[in-house]
Amino acid sequence: LNIRGVDFDLDNPAPEGFSSDTLIEEYGPAKINLIHLNAESTPLAYAYQPDVFSGRYNIGYFFWELDKPAYCHYLGMEMLDEIWVSTEYGVQIYKPDAKGKPVVNVGMCYEEHPDITREASRAFVNRRFRFDDSHYVCLVAFDSFSFVQRKNPVSVLKAFQKAFEDVPNARLVVKTQNRDSVFDPVQVNLWDRVDAIISSDPRIVVMNETLSYRDLLQLKAGSDCYISLHKSEGWGFGMIEAMALKVPVICTAYSGNMDFCTEDTAWMVDYEETELRQGDYIFVRKGSVWAEPHVDDAARQMRAAYDDPQARRSKAEAAYAHIRENFSAPAVAKRYGGRLREILAEL
Structure with missing residues (x-):
C-alpha cells in the first residue's frame, strides 16, 4: 500500500487571491x-x-x-x-x-491598477505568444476547476471561427489553469473538442498556466477584446476586470454580470434558458436552468466589435465610467x- 502525506490545515487559502492572514x-x-x-x-x-x-x-x-x-x-x-x-x-x-x-x-468592488498600461501589456502579450501589433487578439480566461461546461469555451471557439473566417490576423487566446487536474469525463470531453478545433486553426492558442495576478491583468489589458460566453456567473470577475482595464467585453446577457453589462457597456449575446443535467455543475437541483448562448449571435457581436474601432473605444470608456461610479x-x-x-x- 503506497501512502503519501500531504500537509493540510483548515486555514488553507489558495496561493492566488487576497486572503487575509489575520487569525x-x-x-x-x-x-x-x-x-x-x-x-x-x-x-x-x-x-x-x-x-x-x-x-x-x-x-x-x-x-x-x-x-x-x-x-x-x-x-x-x-x-x-x-x-x-x-x-x-x-x-x-x-x-x-x-x-x-x-x-x-x-455589490462587489474591483481593484484599480493604474500601473497596468495598454502599451506594456500588449508588449507582454506579443512576447508570450509571438504576436505583433497587427494581430487582433481575443481573450477568454477561466479556471478549469470552475467547470468547463459553465465557462463554455467550445462556443467561444465556434463563434470566433464564424466571425473571423476571412480575418487571418485574428487571434484567440484561451487562458486557463488546472486543466491537467480535471478528470471528470464530461469536462475531459469538452477539452477534447477544444483540442480538435484548434488543431485545424493555428490562430487559436491554449495557455494552461497559473499566472501572477499582475501577469493575468497584463494579458487582459494587452488584448483587443475579452469574451465570456458563460452559461451562468455569480458575479463575473473576468468581465469587470477587463472593463477596469478599458478592454471591450463581449458576453452572454445573463446572470450576475448583468449588474454592470448593458448595451452601453458591452456587446451582449442572446441566449435561451436550458435545464441542467446532473454532472453539469455541483449541487444541481432538478429544474435548475442556465443560459445557452447563441453561437451565431456571438459571432455577430464579435464581428461588430472588430469592424468598429470607434465603438470599441466608446463602449470601453462607458464601461469604465460605469463601474468606477458604481463598483469602485x-x-x-x-x-x-x-x-x-x-x-x-x-x-
Whole structure:
C-alpha cells in the first residue's frame, strides 16, 4: 500500500487571491459578523471557529451561479440573520427561500491598477505568444476547476471561427489553469473538442498556466477584446476586470454580470434558458436552468466589435465610467455602510 502525506490545515487559502492572514482569534466582540463564506461552508465557521456568533447579528455573503439555492445551502441560510449578495441575480436566487430574512445586494468592488498600461501589456502579450501589433487578439480566461461546461469555451471557439473566417490576423487566446487536474469525463470531453478545433486553426492558442495576478491583468489589458460566453456567473470577475482595464467585453446577457453589462457597456449575446443535467455543475437541483448562448449571435457581436474601432473605444470608456461610479471600493463601501447603519439602528 503506497501512502503519501500531504500537509493540510483548515486555514488553507489558495496561493492566488487576497486572503487575509489575520487569525479569527484576534477579532474582538462585535455586534455584527460578516461571514465571507458560501452557504454550504457557513456551518463550518460555527463548528470550527471560536464562538463569536452567539447573540450577534450574523450576515453571510454568498456567491452562487445557478438560479436556485442548492439543498446544501439551506442549513447555512438558517444559521444567519441576513444574506448579502453581489448582484440582483443573487437576490433572485436566495430571496424566495430566505423565509423573510433580508437578502441585500451590496455589490462587489474591483481593484484599480493604474500601473497596468495598454502599451506594456500588449508588449507582454506579443512576447508570450509571438504576436505583433497587427494581430487582433481575443481573450477568454477561466479556471478549469470552475467547470468547463459553465465557462463554455467550445462556443467561444465556434463563434470566433464564424466571425473571423476571412480575418487571418485574428487571434484567440484561451487562458486557463488546472486543466491537467480535471478528470471528470464530461469536462475531459469538452477539452477534447477544444483540442480538435484548434488543431485545424493555428490562430487559436491554449495557455494552461497559473499566472501572477499582475501577469493575468497584463494579458487582459494587452488584448483587443475579452469574451465570456458563460452559461451562468455569480458575479463575473473576468468581465469587470477587463472593463477596469478599458478592454471591450463581449458576453452572454445573463446572470450576475448583468449588474454592470448593458448595451452601453458591452456587446451582449442572446441566449435561451436550458435545464441542467446532473454532472453539469455541483449541487444541481432538478429544474435548475442556465443560459445557452447563441453561437451565431456571438459571432455577430464579435464581428461588430472588430469592424468598429470607434465603438470599441466608446463602449470601453462607458464601461469604465460605469463601474468606477458604481463598483469602485468607495462606491461599494457606501453600500456596505448604509446597510450596516440600518441594522445597527434596529439592534
